[in-house]
Amino acid sequence: MKRSNSPIFWLLFGAGGMLAALFGTALVYITGVAVPLNFTPSSEMMNYTRIHAFAQHWIGKGFLFAVIALFAWHAVHRILCSLHDVGIHKTLGVKLLCYGCAMAITLVSAVSLLSLGF
Amino acid sequence: MSSNTSARRPYVRSMRGWWRRDRFFMVYMARELTAFAVLLYSVVLMVGVVRLSQGEAAWNGWLAALRSPWSVLVHLVFLLSMAVHAKSWFEIMPKTMPAMFIGGKRVAALTITRAGWAVTVLASIALLALACWGQS
Amino acid sequence: MTDVKTIEIQVLRYRPEQENEPVWQSYSVPYTEDMSVLQGLQHIKDDIDGTLSFRWSCRMAICGSCGMMVNGKPHLSCQTFLRDLLPGPVRIEALAHFPIERDLVVSVDKFVEKLESIKPYIIPKEARELAQGEYLQTPAQLEQFEQFASCINCMLCYSACPQFGLDPDFIGPGVLALLHRYNADSRDGGSKERMEIINAQEGVWSCTAVGYCSEVCPKHVDPANAVNQNKMNSAKDYFLRFLSPKGAAK
Numbered sequence: 001m002k003r004s005n006s007p008i009f010w011l012l013f014g015a016g017g018m019l020a021a022l023f024g025t026a027l028v029y030i031t032g033v034a035v036p037l038n039f040t041p042s043s044e045m046m047n048y049t050r051i052h053a054f055a056q057h058w059i060g061k062g063f064l065f066a067v068i069a070l071f072a073w074h075a076v077h078r079i080l081c082s083l084h085d086v087g088i089h090k091t092l093g094v095k096l097l098c099y100g101c102a103m104a105i106t107l108v109s110a111v112s113l114l115s116l117g118f
Numbered sequence: 119m120s121s122n123t124s125a126r127r128p129y130v131r132s133m134r135g136w137w138r139r140d141r142f143f144m145v146y147m148a149r150e151l152t153a154f155a156v157l158l159y160s161v162v163l164m165v166g167v168v169r170l171s172q173g174e175a176a177w178n179g180w181l182a183a184l185r186s187p188w189s190v191l192v193h194l195v196f197l198l199s200m201a202v203h204a205k206s207w208f209e210i211m212p213k214t215m216p217a218m219f220i221g222g223k224r225v226a227a228l229t230i231t232r233a234g235w236a237v238t239v240l241a242s243i244a245l246l247a248l249a250c251w252g253q254s
Numbered sequence: 255m256t257d258v259k260t261i262e263i264q265v266l267r268y269r270p271e272q273e274n275e276p277v278w279q280s281y282s283v284p285y286t287e288d289m290s291v292l293q294g295l296q297h298i299k300d301d302i303d304g305t306l307s308f309r310w311s312c313r314m315a316i317c318g319s320c321g322m323m324v325n326g327k328p329h330l331s332c333q334t335f336l337r338d339l340l341p342g343p344v345r346i347e348a349l350a351h352f353p354i355e356r357d358l359v360v361s362v363d364k365f366v367e368k369l370e371s372i373k374p375y376i377i378p379k380e381a382r383e384l385a386q387g388e389y390l391q392t393p394a395q396l397e398q399f400e401q402f403a404s405c406i407n408c409m410l411c412y413s414a415c416p417q418f419g420l421d422p423d424f425i426g427p428g429v430l431a432l433l434h435r436y437n438a439d440s441r442d443g444g445s446k447e448r449m450e451i452i453n454a455q456e457g458v459w460s461c462t463a464v465g466y467c468s469e470v471c472p473k474h475v476d477p478a479n480a481v482n483q484n485k486m487n488s489a490k491d492y493f494l495r496f497l498s499p500k501g502a503a504k
Contacts, residue, residue, distance in 0.1 A: 001454035007489035010459075020156050021207040021234070024200035026242035028159060030249050031166075032193025036185040041250050046181060048174040055170055068163045075157035081462050082150045085137065085416065101157075109164045112171040127270035128353030128361050133419050139326060143416060146464050210463050214482040216438070217398050224397060 016074025155199030208234030318408030377444030411467035427477030
């Protein structure tokens with residue numbers, strides 16, 4: 001029987017899923033609800049200076065890259081499986097579309113984050 | 119009837135709409151659908167870092183978009199999805215692990231699940247604290 | 255004379271020699287508090303309609319013969335009671351995801367082939383002399399595989415598994431649980447030989463952790479655990495195969 005290449009994508013799926021489980025709720029709350037609605041101690045929590053400094057630091061850069069990229073790889077793998085569940089088979093084209101999306105998100109975020117410098 | 123012919127004519131039933139046939143499957147589909155929220159939020163953050171790299175005006179534009187009522191509504195949906203993902207993730211996690219023993223007794227799956235949820239709460243508090251660091 | 259209570263049992267019939275598609279047929283069956291679904295079917299066959307075909311044997315949930323869909327869920331009919339399905343009607347259908355041969359009898363050929371393919375026996379780590387005596391095993395070592403040895407091959411988990419329904423080539427929860435029963439047994443040294451099946455798309459990689467298989471298992475085998483544990487084993491094998499001098503499974 002032919003060996004499957006699923007392990008590569010499954011490990012990415014697992015890493016992204018773990019990050020999303022641990023941090024996803026809080027991240028969405030902070031960036032999408034609390035800061036926009038001013039439920040925060042200060043209105044400058046996500047101002048340019050602060051976030052720019054965060055993203056320049058290697059820890060901040062790494063965290064942002066990990067979250068954006070791994071969330072994407074996790075989601076895309078699951079969506080691919082869900083498409084199969086509703087009858088859209090995992091043809092090469094469908095796989096390229098899904099994993100291609102994650103690759104694009106990975107590359108765009110990498111380039112942007114690196115362009116900020118250190 | 120010769121020995122070469124068989125009266126067998128197995129009937130194969132359709133899988134169409136299989137996930138609607140049982141509540142268990144509907145819950146599974148709901149769990150799987152959280153992936154769209156995870157993907158879209160990743161894209162939101164990606165756009166964020168792109169705007170960040172384009173300078174202060176671009177970044178403020180992104181922040182302003184997040185403040186729109188539609189954005190907040192969508193993020194509330196994302197919030198629910200992330201919560202469903204976190205809950206179901208740690209329910210599945212024990213299934214991926216071999217039997218574990220502490221002090222001679224088998225660690226129950228529910229214990230592992232609850233530990234996962236507890237770490238999530240701690241990580242969320244830590245993230246909130248970090249975000250608020252130095253702000254008053 | 256007291257009223258005889260009855261319950262309606264609807265069965266999905268299929269007789270290949272007389273119809274192209276299954277049809278529902280309804281029976282009115284006398285009901286008592288202690289009756290199982292199997293007993294209801296036996297009453298139909300004995301007293302109402304002798305043409306009804308279904309598998310059964312031990313009638314005590316150990317042989318694994320009487321699996322069928324009762325009101326849309328996979329059950330052992332000998333272990334499912336009419337009193338829990340009141341007021342009825344009780345809808346009975348052949349085990350889902352399998353081709354129907356006749357009435358409630360499904361094709362089990364492929365399942366048996368899969369069982370045979372996984373080498374379901376202890377493959378010793380090394381040749382052992384009788385004089386060496388028995389294998390010693392701690393309770394913890396036993397617990398690593400014992401629950402997976404409880405499988406009665408009833409195939410309810412296959413009916414619960416939508417991935418098997420969508421792709422009948424998937425080895426499936428029950429057989430993978432049995433495969434794991436041997437891999438996890440400290441007496442066994444045959445993991446490498448079984449890796450090829452685990453690593454294939456039809457092996458563990460068709461599973462999406464729906465988890466329904468473990469829900470319906472009458473023996474609490476937890477096949478979902480067996481399959482998903484082996485995803486990590488398979489991933490390790492995938493990446494670490496280049497490190498071992500002999501290479502891992504091909």
